[in-house]
Amino acid sequence: xxxxxxxxxxxxxxxxxxxxxxxxxxxxxxxxxxxxxxxxxxxxxxxxxxxxxxxxxxxxxxxxxxxxxxxxxxxxxxxxxxxxxxxxxxxxxxxxxxxxxxxxxxxxxxxxxxxxxxxxxxxxxxxxxxxxxxxxxxxxxxxxxxxxxxxxxxxxxxxxxxxxxxxxxxxxxxxxxxxxxxxxxxxxxxxxxxxxxxxxxxxxxxxxxxxxxxxxxxxxxxxxxxxxxxxxxxxxxxxxxxxxxxxxxxxxxxxxxxxxxxxxxxxxxxxxxxxxxxxxxxxxxxxxxxxxxxxxxxxxxxxxxxxxxxxxxxxxxxxxxxxxxxxxxxxxxxxxxxxxxxxxxxxxxxxxxxxxxxxxxxxxxxxxxxxxxxxxxxxxxxxxxxxxxxxxxxxxxxxxxxxxxx
Amino acid sequence: xxxxxxxxxxxxxxxxxxxxxxxxxxxxxxxxxxxxxxxxxxxxxxxxxxxxxxxxxxxxxxxxxxxxxxxxxxxxxxxxxxxxxxxxxxxxxxxxxxxxxxxxxxxxxxxxxxxxxxxxxxxxxxxxxxxxxxxxxxxxxxxxxxxxxxxxxxxxxxxxxxxxxxxxxxxxxxxxxxxxxxxxxxxxxxxxxxxxxxxxxxxxxxxxxxxxxxxxxxxxxxxxxxxxxxxxxxxxxxxxxxxxxxxxxxxxxxxxxxxxxxxxxxxxxxxxxxxxxxxxxxxxxxxxxxxxxxxxxxxxxxxxxxxxxxxxxxxxxxxxxxxxxxxxxxxxxxxxxxxxxxxxxxxxxxxxxxxxx
Numbered sequence: 059x060x061x062x063x064x065x066x067x068x069x070x071x072x073x074x075x076x077x078x079x080x081x082x083x084x085x086x087x088x089x090x091x092x093x094x095x096x097x098x099x100x101x102x103x104x105x106x107x108x109x110x111x112x113x114x115x116x117x118x119x120x121x122x123x124x125x126x127x128x129x130x131x132x133x134x135x136x137x138x139x140x141x142x143x144x145x146x147x148x149x150x151x152x153x154x155x156x157x158x159x160x161x162x163x164x165x166x167x168x169x170x171x172x173x174x175x176x177x178x179x180x181x182x183x184x185x186x187x188x189x190x191x192x193x194x195x196x197x198x199x200x201x202x203x204x205x206x207x208x209x210x211x212x213x214x215x216x217x218x219x220x221x222x223x224x225x226x227x228x229x230x231x232x233x234x235x236x237x238x239x240x241x242x243x244x245x246x247x248x249x250x251x252x253x254x255x256x257x258x259x260x261x262x263x264x265x266x267x268x269x270x271x272x273x274x275x276x277x278x279x280x281x282x283x284x285x286x287x288x289x290x291x292x293x294x295x296x297x298x299x300x301x302x303x304x305x306x307x308x309x310x311x312x313x314x315x316x317x318x319x320x321x322x323x324x325x326x327x328x329x330x331x332x333x334x335x336x337x338x339x340x341x342x343x344x345x346x347x348x349x350x351x352x353x354x355x356x357x358x359x360x361x362x363x364x365x366x367x368x369x370x371x372x373x374x375x376x377x378x379x380x381x382x383x384x385x386x387x388x389x390x391x392x393x394x395x396x397x398x399x400x401x402x403x404x405x406x407x408x409x410x411x412x413x414x415x416x417x418x419x420x421x422x423x424x425x426x427x428x429x430x431x432x433x434x435x436x437x438x439x440x441x442x443x444x445x446x447x448x449x450x451x452x453x454x455x456x457x458x459x460x461x462x463x464x
Numbered sequence: 465x466x467x468x469x470x471x472x473x474x475x476x477x478x479x480x481x482x483x484x485x486x487x488x489x490x491x492x493x494x495x496x497x498x499x500x501x502x503x504x505x506x507x508x509x510x511x512x513x514x515x516x517x518x519x520x521x522x523x524x525x526x527x528x529x530x531x532x533x534x535x536x537x538x539x540x541x542x543x544x545x546x547x548x549x550x551x552x553x554x555x556x557x558x559x560x561x562x563x564x565x566x567x568x569x570x571x572x573x574x575x576x577x578x579x580x581x582x583x584x585x586x587x588x589x590x591x592x593x594x595x596x597x598x599x600x601x602x603x604x605x606x607x608x609x610x611x612x613x614x615x616x617x618x619x620x621x622x623x624x625x626x627x628x629x630x631x632x633x634x635x636x637x638x639x640x641x642x643x644x645x646x647x648x649x650x651x652x653x654x655x656x657x658x659x660x661x662x663x664x665x666x667x668x669x670x671x672x673x674x675x676x677x678x679x680x681x682x683x684x685x686x687x688x689x690x691x692x693x694x695x696x697x698x699x700x701x702x703x704x705x706x707x708x709x710x711x712x713x714x715x716x717x718x719x720x721x722x723x724x725x726x727x728x729x730x731x732x733x734x735x736x737x738x739x740x741x742x743x744x745x746x747x748x749x750x751x752x753x754x755x756x757x758x759x760x761x762x763x764x765x766x767x768x769x770x771x772x773x774x775x776x777x778x779x780x781x782x783x784x785x786x787x788x789x790x791x792x793x794x795x796x797x798x799x800x801x802x803x804x805x806x807x808x809x810x811x812x813x814x815x816x817x818x819x820x821x
Contacts, residue, residue, distance in 0.1 A: 107634035108737060245790060272787035276741050278731045281518045282773045283789040286781075289506050302636070302733060309732065313658055314514070335638045336733055 083397050085407030087187035090165050094402035098132055100388060101161070102141030103154040103169035103179065103190075109302035110146040112332040112374040113171045117193045119373075120381025121168055123364050124389070132389055134402050141167075144175045146300060147246070147275070151175025152182065159186035165406055166190065166388045166415075168381065172300070172327070173197030173248035176212065184211030187408035189415055191388055191436075192216060193381035196326065197247045198255070201435040211412050213430055215380045215387065215423070217349065217439030219248070222325060223255025223298075225441040225464050226347040230294050231263040233443075233462050234321055240269040240292035242283070242307065244299040252298040252325055268292050275303050280310045288316040298325030298347075305336025312340050321345070329444070330375035331454050342448050345461065348376045349425065350442035352460055357424050372455055380437070383423035387436065391415045487805040490798060493779075500782025507777065513655050515774045521661040521730065523769020524668030528723035529746035530753070530761035531675060532594075532716030538692035538756040539712045542610070545617040546597055547720060548743020549624035552736065554590035554721035555728040556628055558582045559637045566640035575644045587721035593624065594717025598710055629736040636735035639728045664726045671722045672762055675715055679758060688712050692756070745796075752800050754810030763811055771796045 083089060092098055102121065104114030118141075125137050142154035151170050158164055159182050167183055167190040170176045176195045183190050189211040192200075196219040199205060200212060230236050239260050243249035250272075257267045268290035271283055284307070287295065297307055304324050311317045322344040324333075329346040337344075351358065358379060365373055391414035397405040418436065421428040426438025442460035450457055501507075507515075529551050536544040565571040565578040601620040605613050645660040679685035687708045690698040699705050727742065728734050745768060753764025775795040776788035785791070803811060 107629070109636045109733065109735060111635050270787060272790035274790060274793065277789075277792075278727075278733075278741075279518060279522050279773070282515055282777065282792075285507075285511055285514055285518075286777055286789065289511065305638075305733060306731060313660070315656065332635065336636070338638060338641060338732070 082405050083407055083410075085409050087408035087412075090163070090404075090406045090408065092135055092165075092404040092406070097136040097138035098165055098392065098404070098406075099138045099161070099163040100385075101158050101164045101167045101169075102139065103144040103151070103158060103167060103171075103175065104141060105146040105150075105171045105175075106143040108145065109305075109332065109336070110172070110300050110327075112301070112330040113146070113194060113327075113377065114143070116330070116373060116375035116378045117168070117171060117381035119365065119369060120193065120378035121385040123361065123368065123378075124382045124385035126364070126368070128389060132392060133396055133398060133404060135404060141169070144170050144172070144179065146172040146175065148174045148178050151177070151179035155179030155182040159183055159188060164188055165392065166411060168193065168384050168388070170195060171377075172246065173200060173251075174246040176200055177247050180212040181208035184208060187211070189213070189408070189412040191384040191415065193384045194326075194377035195248070196222060197251045199247060199251060201431075201433040203433060205433065209434070213387070213415055213434035213436055215384045215425065215428060215436050216377060217437045217441060218435055219252040219255055221439040222347050222441050223252050224259040225443070226296060226298075226323060226325065227256045227259035227263060227265075228464055229345070229347070229443045229462055230296070230321075230323065231260060231265050234294060236265070236293040236321065238266050238268045238290075238292050239294040239296060240271065240287050240290060241267065242271045242273060242287070242295065242297040242299065244273055244275045244277075244303050246275060246300070248327060249297075249299045253296065256296050256298070273299070273303055273307075275300060277303060278306055280307045281314055284310060284314045284317070288314060288320075292320060294321045294323065296323050296325075298327060300327050301330060301333045301336055304328035305333060308337035308344065309340045323347070323443075326376045329456070331456065332374070334446070334451050334454055337451075339448070339451055341446050342451060344446055346444045346446070347441055348444055349380070350440040350460060350463060351376075351379075352442065353426065353440040354379060354424050361424055379424040383421075383425050383428055386423060387415060387418055387421065387428060390421065391418065483805045487802055490802050494799075497779040497782045501778055501780075502782075504782060506781065510654050510656075512774075515777060516770065517657055517661050517665075519770035519773030520766060521664045521769070522773060523749075523766035524665050524672075525723050525727050525730075525765075526742065526746045526749045526768050527762045527765025528668050528671060528719045528726070529742055530749040530765045531672065531719045531758060533747050533750040534753075534755055534758060534761040535679075535688070535712050535716045537750070538758075539688065539695075539709055540602070540606075540613070542602075542613045543617065543747065544597075544602075544716075545614070545743075546601070546620040546624055547594075547716065547746075548739035549621050549628070550590050550594045550597065550717050550739075551720040551724050551727075551743060551746075552734075552739030553593045553624065553628060553724075554586035554588075555639075555724035556632060556637075556734045556736065556738070557589045558586035558725060559639060559728070559734050560632075561585050562640055563637070571640060571642070575642055579642060583722060583725050586725045587718045590721030590724060591714050591717040594713040594720070595710060597624070598713040603706065603709075625736055625739075632736065634736070636733050636738075638732045639734065641732075642729065645729065660730060664730060667726060668723070671719060675719055676758055676762075678715065684708075684711055688715075748796065748800055751810055752803055754812040754814050756814045757810070757812050760810055760812035767799075767811075768796055771799055775799070 106114040142157050144150045144154040171194045173195045192214040194216045241253040243253040269287045326348045329348045394414045395410040418430045428436050430436040443462040444457045445461040532547045562582050648656040687703045691708045749764035749768045750761045753760030772792045776792050780788035
């Protein structure tokens with residue numbers, strides 16, 4: 059008798075539960091439940107300290123403006139946006155990702171900034187079921203078909219460096235008409251791959267790569283390596299590395315003899331106001347490959363106005379718009395997959411969210427039309443070359459007009 | 465009656481032979497690489513001269529910082545890992561003074577006076593930090609087991625680093641350019657030397673000589689030496705141990721503050737983690753020269769700077785290794801290993817009266 063009562067009671071509980079709670083959705087990777095009044099937690103892993111912090115601050119602001127634009131209201135919930143410093147190196151990325159992965163309230167992440175962080179970090183996040191959208195990782199490896207399924211939760215709104223490296227090489231060969239180029243990378247995933255893409259395209263165009271050197275990101279004395287490079291007689295140096303080391307190279311080029319006529323070019327990783335601070339007046343006349351801001355159109359002007367109003371200064375680095383788009387990509391996907399109860403409780407399936415992110419097609423963003431392919435490459439890549447003038451250094455403002463476009 | 469040779473033969477262990485094997489293999493690798501590079505004739509003599517100057521300039525900064533490590537090791541037998549933060553604190557603070565001079569265009573009208581003030585500010589801040597560090601973090605643990613001050617030093621290092629991060633922010637600042645150091649002086653036969661490098665080498669040499677004289681010739685210096693030889697005996701002879709140790713930290717701090725300004729003048733960027741790498745390099749330099757030994761620290765610093773500058777080009781270029789400058793730290797540490805195999809106490813030897821515990 060007692061046993062059947064217990065059985066009946068259990069059955070009743072099941073029925074009652076299914077009626078009252080309308081069965082929370084199941085998901086192979088787990089479901090995030092957001093109670094009424096609780097915020098939706100989206101985390102960043104950006105570089106927020108050290109010489110590359112402009113990259114992190116700039117992208118963080120992009121996301122914050124995106125949150126403002128939806129009036130901090132996603133399906134009736136506020137958004138909680140915080141995160142970790144990822145240091146722009148593999149160890150920092152791993153540490154930041156591990157910290158985020160241990161927080162079960164995080165629905166999705168924005169980041170990382172540097173490709174070296176994403177390489178160890180993205181699999182850690184995905185292992186915890188957290189999908190992450192990067193606004194500024196550009197290394198080809200991260201969305202390569204060979205990357206493996208541990209990167210299944212990784213997407214990016216930044217361009218792939220297969221595009222950027224080729225544009226830089228075309229610029230050097232066709233516009234500047236140089237035949238002998240040298241590259242310097244810093245051993246990071248980003249710099250090494252970008253320098254290689256540049257070298258391949260430059261050779262395909264018919265030029266010669268006379269030296270492929272490398273430094274460490276923490277190196278300060280670049281004069282010896284610059285002396286070595288000049289023995290190969292380059293007419294052009296491409297050093298797609300980060301702010302600190304790129305600043306040292308740009309300054310010290312002037313102290314080594316033989317560089318009087320050599321053109322200098324860096325890339326988006328060192329295209330920031332902090333780089334101007336680091337390099338000082340020696341940066342005048344050098345080139346940078348970077349996203350083409352003129353192609354962004356009218357929406358971008360509105361964004362810039364909001365940015366100026368909110369932070370009281372102009373943008374600091376090239377990836378704020380990509381961060382804005384990355385945030386909206388996540389918001390749209392959450393709207394698509396979230397199951398809402400009458401009382402306001404949200405259920406977000408982790409696998410479902412990832413699939414919705416990957417299924418994004420024809421989304422109008424600031425940086426262009428966002429289309430995600432099966433490996434998470436979502437960008438509409440348009441690259442331009444910018445030239446730094448004396449007034450940019452003096453006023454610490456990025457050049458407005460591009461110098462060359464493919 | 466065993467001869468000297470026989471006794472020597474008996475004292476050799478298998479480990480010794482393996483170590484010598486590694487040592488000789490490295491030595492052959494280095495010499496062969498150098499011969500190959502020199503025969504390829506890729507670099508002109510002028511370029512070799514440039515390498516030497518760059519190396520000496522970098523090395524003299526290492527040497528100044530290394531003095532701090534070596535002095536403290538001499539009196540306390542501990543590695544003061546927070547010394548890299550002493551090195552950072554001075555120039556990071558003095559940046560704000562330099563930036564003020566730049567904005568008020570005093571820098572342009574009175575560059576030398578500004579430079580002296582920046583040096584004074586940086587050296588006094590570094591000195592103050594070093595003094596407080598010893599007072600607060602190390603003195604209460606003077607008689608604790610050896611491991612405890614070491615761990616405290618690491619803790620103090622992080623505390624100071626993040627204190628300055630809190631004070632001046634996470635971003636970096638760039639020192640203004642002193643126009644007087646722009647350009648080069650032509651020597652003979654096309655040899656040129658950058659004014660900045662020349663100044664760094666001279667200033668570092670001046671500070672080092674001054675400190676060395678202070679230690680060797682003054683009464684206080686004698687007290688420092690006596691404490692480093694035997695603390696108890698020194699205190700029995702009436703030397704105030706606490707005061708002497710404080711002075712040691714002050715001297716090391718002043719050297720680090722001067723080195724910091726030289727570093728900032730050459731490389732411009734200052735931020736809260738700037739001390740970490742130079743700190744490790746300077747510590748290496750101190751070990752290379754023989755820790756506890758002041759001329760050893762100077763020699764080690766200069767040698768390390770030269771190795772980093774010339775090493776990759778001289779040793780590796782001959783083998784056609786791609787991007788040898790990525791390996792400059794590896795080369796520096798390889799040579800450190802080589803030196804420690806043949807001379808376990810460093811080039812000039814540890815100058816210790818008692819054996820390490």
